[in-house]
Amino acid sequence: MSRLHVVSGKGGTGKTTVAAALALALAEEGKKTLLVEVEGRQGIAQLFETEALPYEERRIAVSxxxxxxxxxAIDAEQALLDYLQMFYRLGGAGRALRKIGAIDFATTIAPGVRDVLLTGKACEAVRRRNKDGTAAYDAVVMDAPPTGRIARFLGVNAEVAGLAKVxxxxxxxxxxxxxLQSSWTAVHLVTLLEEMPVQETVDGVAELRAAGLPVGAVIVNMVRPALLGEAALAGAEADKPAIARALSQAGLGGASRGAKAERLVGPLLEQAREHxxxxxxxRTERAEIAALGLPTHELELRAEGVDLAGLYTLAAELRKQWNA
Ligand SMILES: Nc1ncnc2c1ncn2[C@@H]1O[C@H](COP(=O)(O)OP(=O)(O)O)[C@@H](O)[C@H]1O
Ligand SMILES: [Mg+2]
Incomplete structure (x- = not known):
């Protein structure tokens, strides 16, 4: 069986980006990796700069x-047809079912059914074997729903198993x-170094643990570089005259040097205070994350955004950190 990496996090923190970077990083280690999307947004196709993904496994990158x-891109309706096919050998009847709208019914009336189908398809890929008995994929990475829904999304099978007794x-x-509840699975949470996403991460970890779902790593995304240490920043206030002197020596004072440089110091110190x-x-947010006691990785904020080349850079960064 292969490893299942589920990537969740607060919306907009970079789940899709991190899931894709993780899939690339695993491929770079020589692994055949499947990246699955369950929310029908075609975010993966966009990132890899390819056309919209069909309901079919396609190679999108070579390491x-x-x-x-x-x-x-897992589609609930297609997954339901697969599923009916597998258990009931429906053949053409599947098409008829779709015509009469039975599938719409199943997937829209009961959202739980939809989630069972989506996770079911991902797990099928995890368990799938080649003819020679080896695992079809070494790893499956899922770009999953956000933290607020992840425990429910993954746990829905437990409910369904309880409802349908046989x-x-x-x-x-x-x-x-x-x-999902075994060591084959790891649920990773993406966060930013900000209060709300970190709080969601802390809550998410608690919920996942309560549901018996294995938590993997925390990936802190879009980390901005520290320009100066906190000590240096604290010292800046006291050094006002020295800063003015340095500015004017650097030629930033203009003709009437002293006076002008003085005026620059205020705004500069204001920026330093904000920084x-x-x-x-x-620092507070990092401490909150550290208290979770989970492996943690950091990915920098790329000023130019994340294109395909950027994705390879993030993948390399992940590998560097987990091999360190
Ligand atoms: N490390 C990063 N540096 C710069 N931009 C990033 C980074 N990670 C993600 N982004 C950008 O942030 C936006 C949201 O990322 P996305 O992966 O779509 O988030 P989510 O799937 O959580 O909604 C995208 O425009 C993406 O390119
Ligand atoms: Mg996304």
Whole structure:
């Protein structure tokens, strides 16, 4: 069986980006990796600069080390047809079911059913074997729903297994739960060094643990560099005259040097104060994250955003950190 990496986090923190970077990083280690999307946003296709993904596993990136990244946008309706096909050998009847809208019914009326199908498909890829018995994929990475919904999303199979006491659905839901609650799975949470996302991460970890779901790593994304240490910033206030002198020596004072340089010091110190406040906040957030006792990785904020080249850089950064 392969490893299942579920990537969640507060919306907008970079879940899709981090899931893609993780899939690339695993491929760079020579692993055949499947990156799956479950929310139908085509975020993966956009990131890898390819056309919209069909409901079909497609190779979207090749690594220098020989591992590949395949991608799949899981569609609940297609997954339901797969599922009915698998258990009931429906054949053409599947098409008829779709015509009469039975699938719309199943996937919109009961949201839980939708989630069972999505996680079920991901777990099928995790368990799939080649003809020679080896795992079809070394790793499956899921770009998952946000932290607020993740425990529910992954735990829905336990509910379904409880509701349907016997039969194929019970079996399927149990098989999925066996994968999700085992050491084959790791749920990673993406956060920023800000109060709200960190709080969601802390709550998310508690919820996942309560649901018996294995928490993996915390990935702190969009980390901004510290320009000056906090001590240096604190010292800046006291050094006002020295700063004015340095500014004027650097030619920033203009003709009437002393006076003009003096006027520059105020705004500069204001910026320094803001920077110091941000660093202090980040220190608090880092401490909150550290208290979770989980492996933690940091990815820098890329000023130019994340294109395909940027994705490879983030992947390399992840590997450097987990191999350190
Ligand atoms: N480390 C980073 N540096 C710069 N921009 C980033 C970084 N990570 C993500 N982004 C950008 O932030 C935006 C949201 O990222 P995305 O992965 O789509 O988040 P989510 O899936 O959580 O909604 C995107 O425009 C993405 O390119
Ligand atoms: Mg996304």
């Amino acid at each position: 220098r080390q020989g591992g590949d990244v395949y991608a799949l 039969g194929p659905i019970h079996k399927q839901a149990q098989a999925v739960m066996r994968v 110091a406040a941000r660093l202090a906040l980040e």
